[in-house]
Amino acid sequence: MAEERRSHLVVFTGSGISAESGIQTFRASDGLWADHPIEAVATPEAWRRDPRRVLEFYNTRRAQVRRARPNAAHKALAELEKRGFRVSIITQNIDDLHERAGSRNVLHLHGEILKARSTVDARMQYRLPRGGIELGDICDKGSQLRPDVVWFGESVPHFAEACEIVGEADLLLVVGTSLAVMPAASLLDHAPMEAPCVLVDPEAERLSPPGVARICQTAGKGVPQLVRHWQREGRLWMPETLAG
Structure with missing residues (x-):
């Protein structure tokens, strides 16, 4: 395998990627959280x-x-790993959709509901x-x-490990998160200066910090599109034509 293909993709996912599989976010105005403050x-x-x-x-x-079932974004990330790319996933989500899609290197910051x-x-x-x-x-x-x-007000036991993983990234992909929940939102600060960062989210234009490329699409559309580019080229890169 070419050395470029072994570049390290670190993926940070939030509730937006699971919402496309039918799992309600706590910010949603309906569903499970609506009647439960x-x-x-x-x-x-x-x-x-x-x-x-x-x-x-x-x-x-x-x-x-x-x-719930893994959606196109979960499956695309798992397929990228199967094709020989080095992929580490850090997720705020407590579901097991990344694992069920086939991803093997998954760190759950906020625990696992199962x-x-x-x-x-x-x-x-x-x-x-x-x-x-x-x-x-x-x-x-x-x-x-x-x-x-991990409940609100509790410490995040795997945060230090997540910081180490992000610190090894050659490219950081952020998917479906508002980057509002601390301390997870500060993970981006631990990425190497030279590592590009891209946010895939319908609200990416509003949410992305300075210096972060934007793909204003849902996870189910934006992530597979990126993965197809990387598979075709055999390397990680940020296609400027995809930036929102």
Whole structure:
């Protein structure tokens, strides 16, 4: 394989890529989050106040994730990896759509909804191939299980690892995120100065920071279009004709 093809593509994905698979974002005006304020279901305080409500919410959200299917953007990124490109994905999403599409190098910044974890030891994690979490479901140390997700107000345990990955990027592709959620939004600051960065999002014109190229399209259109260019050329590059 040509050395150019081994250039490192780091992809940072947000809720916009999963929304095209039918998974509601918490900013959406309808769907699961509409009747559940963030502070009522996605904070440590909510868990202490009403764990049953939190578990019921995430059980419903988990069922939605299981019904969803990877879309064209997920599949295009996985295909790029299969063709021999070096691809690392850092995602804010708690679903497993990247993995189901075939991507192997995926880091979940905010946890994984298809896992449970102990409330006394975050290292004790349990896969949930079916069903959900109920009150009374306990870890091996006898403590209640909770969703393996990072709630608002909690630290992001894999952030340092994500910074290291971004620091090795030859090209940074940002897909479907408002770049508004910290600390994840600061990941771009860790990219090498010489590494081009492109944002694919319908609102890219408004969202992109200075120096970031823009593709004002949905993930399902913009990502496969980029991938086709890279596959045809056998290398990573930023086609100026695609910039929005």
